[in-house]
Amino acid sequence: MLRPRITPCLLIHNGGLVKTRKFSDPKYVGDPINAVKIFNEKEVDELIVLDIDASTLGQEPNYALIRSLANECRMPLCYGGGVKNIEQLERIIQLGVEKVAISSAAIVDPDFIAQAAKRLGSQSVVVVLDIKKTGLLRRYEVFIQNGSASSGLSPIDFVEKMESLGAGEIVVNSIDRDGLMQGYDLSLIEAIRNRTSLPITALGGAGSLADIQGLIEKFGIIGAAAGSLFVFKGKYRAVLINYPSRGDKDALVRAGMGRS
Amino acid sequence: MIAVIDYGLGNVQAFLDIYKRLNLPAYAAKSAEDLSGASRFILPGVGAFDWAMQSLDNSGMRPALEKLVIKEGLPVLGVCVGMQMFANRSDEGDLGGLGWIPGEIKRFDEVNFEQLPHLPHMGWNDVAVTQSNLLLENIAEPQFYFLHSYYFEPRESTCAIGMTDYGGAFTSVVAKNNIYGTQFHPEKSHHWGVSLLKNFAEL
Numbered sequence: 001m002l003r004p005r006i007t008p009c010l011l012i013h014n015g016g017l018v019k020t021r022k023f024s025d026p027k028y029v030g031d032p033i034n035a036v037k038i039f040n041e042k043e044v045d046e047l048i049v050l051d052i053d054a055s056t057l058g059q060e061p062n063y064a065l066i067r068s069l070a071n072e073c074r075m076p077l078c079y080g081g082g083v084k085n086i087e088q089l090e091r092i093i094q095l096g097v098e099k100v101a102i103s104s105a106a107i108v109d110p111d112f113i114a115q116a117a118k119r120l121g122s123q124s125v126v127v128v129l130d131i132k133k134t135g136l137l138r139r140y141e142v143f144i145q146n147g148s149a150s151s152g153l154s155p156i157d158f159v160e161k162m163e164s165l166g167a168g169e170i171v172v173n174s175i176d177r178d179g180l181m182q183g184y185d186l187s188l189i190e191a192i193r194n195r196t197s198l199p200i201t202a203l204g205g206a207g208s209l210a211d212i213q214g215l216i217e218k219f220g221i222i223g224a225a226a227g228s229l230f231v232f233k234g235k236y237r238a239v240l241i242n243y244p245s246r247g248d249k250d251a252l253v254r255a256g257m258g259r260s
Numbered sequence: 261m262i263a264v265i266d267y268g269l270g271n272v273q274a275f276l277d278i279y280k281r282l283n284l285p286a287y288a289a290k291s292a293e294d295l296s297g298a299s300r301f302i303l304p305g306v307g308a309f310d311w312a313m314q315s316l317d318n319s320g321m322r323p324a325l326e327k328l329v330i331k332e333g334l335p336v337l338g339v340c341v342g343m344q345m346f347a348n349r350s351d352e353g354d355l356g357g358l359g360w361i362p363g364e365i366k367r368f369d370e371v372n373f374e375q376l377p378h379l380p381h382m383g384w385n386d387v388a389v390t391q392s393n394l395l396l397e398n399i400a401e402p403q404f405y406f407l408h409s410y411y412f413e414p415r416e417s418t419c420a421i422g423m424t425d426y427g428g429a430f431t432s433v434v435a436k437n438n439i440y441g442t443q444f445h446p447e448k449s450h451h452w453g454v455s456l457l458k459n460f461a462e463l
Contacts, residue, residue: 002406076448093269096273097271098407122380123380123408168382197378197379221377
């Protein structure tokens with residue numbers, strides 16, 4: 001049986017690991033490589049690492065860092081941040097990364113996704129949609145440049161386009177819920193689930209394992225990604241890298257899938 | 261000595277790290293000369309079929325590898341698109357495959373999926389051993405990480421030694437004589453993958 005994925009998401013800022021709230025207010029939580037080593041021991045399903053500086057500052061991806069992350073990671077790794085052309089994609093895959101996340105570049109030039117899928121195969125092409133409610137009507141909109149600029153696009157329509165061009169996974173990242181640990185935006189995820197047959201990974205809002213179980217109950221096979229949940233402990237947000245034990249995770253997944 | 265073929269695709273270092281932890285000698289082979297002296301080979305892979313075939317051709321290692329594997333019968337393990345290259349052809353590309361295990365690489369038919377998501381097949385799934393083989397021995401409740409939309413359909417059913425269910429059963433582990441392949445990524449599959457790679461080293 002294919003299982004839902006429970007995936008820590010780590011953010012890189014100024015070379016260190018941070019956790020944000022609503023895409024701002026980055027709190028330093030440690031060294032990326034050290035975090036990967038801990039997640040190795042915990043046998044996590046997958047890992048997402050997003051460099052939140054690269055796009056906003058117009059920087060090249062930090063290949064030295066990607067190399068050490070890929071070398072250290074004993075689980076599949078998805079890297080995102082500052083990726084905007086095929087040469088960069090090839091180089092990142094060649095460093096030993098399984099999946100590359102593309103955000104701003106896909107929104108500015110959707111055809112880039114078609115080129116990426118042709119070269120890498122769809123399975124390695126991940127589109128990250130940073131989504132915020134805006135305007136009087138509180139409509140969902142896709143933001144670019146690490147949440148700093150609106151694209152004017154509806155994520156629900158855009159996801160169909162991404163699928164038709166060859167994307168292999170959609171990360172639905174809620175800016176409004178980021179770091180708040182008050183639960184996923186289930187209605188947003190449902191709206192996107194209804195428009196694509198691609199694997200979806202939900203990010204933004206998970207505050208407990210119960211939130212993850214609820215996501216699995218609702219959607220079955222899905223990626224449940226979380227930042228704060230796996231790097232903080234307690235209401236004072238003390239830094240503690242954590243992840244459910246295999247027994248706890250299996251029980252959670254079984255319960256979520258209705259197989260307990 | 262295990263040579264991990266470094267032809268530009270796939271996580272060579274992940275294999276080397278696992279063998280280092282297992283205290284088994286392994287190294288990255290970047291040229292035909294590097295291949296001599298190895299007693300077995302791993303062909304990793306992440307990427308589309310044609311890119312992988314082109315990259316292997318461009319590496320200059322293909323003729324030497326074919327001689328070592330086909331003529332001399334040394335064991336080889338292909339991983340993901342590294343395994344898919346063993347087939348004769350692929351739905352994903354225009355280039356021919358190596359043809360070491362007769363068969364073709366087919367795209368999953370989406371009509372078989374009753375639930376969402378469909379493709380790619382992404383995440384942790386079980387492998388049922390369908391033909392006993394040293395490669396898959398002593399791995400309790402084997403589960404591995406998959407990331408693909410295409411699968412190996414071997415011409416001879418005896419070449420399918422492991423099966424996985426995704427919209428129906430498909431071949432997830434192939435073997436023919438000294439040639440082995442896994443659709444999943446053992447190098448990214450925690451203790452299950454480590455056991456499989458240890459088995460391969462001790463075949």
